[in-house]
Amino acid sequence: MERSAALDHIFWHALAGAHRRHSSGTDTARRYTQGFSPIIAFADPARPDFAALAPWCEPGERFYCENWTGAAPPGWRIEAETTMFRMLWDGAAPVADPAPEAVPLRPEHAQQALELATLCKPGPFGIRTIELGDYFGLFDGERLMAMAGERLRAPGLCEISGVCTHPDYQGRGLAKRLIGKLLRLHQQRGDRSFLHVMRSNPAHQLYLDMGFKDYLESTARVVVAD
Template sequence: MSRDAVLDHIFWHCLSGAHRQHTEGTDTARRYTTGFSPILAFADAARPDFAALAPWVTPGEHFYCDSWTDAAPPGWRIDAESTMFRMLWDGAASAADPAPDAVPLRAEHARQALQLAMLCKPGPFGIRTIELGEYYGYFDGARLMAMAGERLRAPGLCEISGVCTHPDYQGRGLAKQLIAKLLHLHARRGDRSFLHVMRDNPAHQLYLNLGFKDYLESTVRVVVAE
């Protein structure tokens, strides 16, 4: 399968592939295990098999779901709907690590990372999300000022995700430095970097300025198990 075909359906390829050990479900539908990012993915995004997930969901749970536009099936409701851009890196990464002073985020930083994500709302995030890849941050004492890391992956592809800066520390270019660090890391590994950003997020223009290009725009929904 071509890399473009995988990128078109990256949520499924990741949850059924590289991150399968962090998910639950079947060969037609999977979810991240509780504690990771609340995301669902389906083998056939146009005809999602929600029924297959019944043993692995609890009433009241909220999930993000990509590339599905039909009416909600019985036992589910749609809480929110928008579109997001999948953006693909189209620039040249730095030859040297542009942020050698960034701190790798480990298990002991999970609570701080979740608190920052809850404040800045970069997208679906859980207490264990930083276990999905390499995450880095900048601290002011014990306070996490900014972070960015990796989430979805497939052979030759790796997503930059969880990018956020505490409002008290914005304007210092911290997130930009962390993104550049991840681009450098991906280039060394031979991975193509990509990311997701909501249509109405001003960061979309920032990512274009950095060297990302729009690859596709897809529907994204927040769905709730009833």
């Protein structure tokens, strides 16, 4: 599979590029501003500049960080570590919208989206995460059954993220339909779709079956500012 410098280092490219207005930090280390997804990234993950990041972090804050190994510097501790797959779409997007009834999620839906993410744990998610891109939800009356949306981006690339379905509505293919909707949207924009999934998540096989391919596997950590 052809390599992409932006996709290889997508968290930094998003925080320092398309989402710079939603982030805080320096030219060597950045984080999403409080309220967005609790993610940090470094210009050089081989030499993470935690000292530059410290002024924008509060004691006790938890962050997700990828592609960094080694001991935690003073003032930080590693709470969890695993690996995750970055998967790149390698199929044909749906010709027709598979979820035409999906509702664009707006600020008035933010609390419901956060509650669903807290229940389903699709990855780092904040009350303002749905502002990072187009998010769509499927509703049963006023109840949010499932959602999916966009997070990281770089020129020609857009991530599908926040994919989750309430346990009461699983097994109906709702998330798959929302992913298809986003794939079609990205194709229309000329973007290549990608996503992340933890190694232990059984959804990895589902994404392979859908047409995503493993692009790389990287270290994923949860770190805490002490």
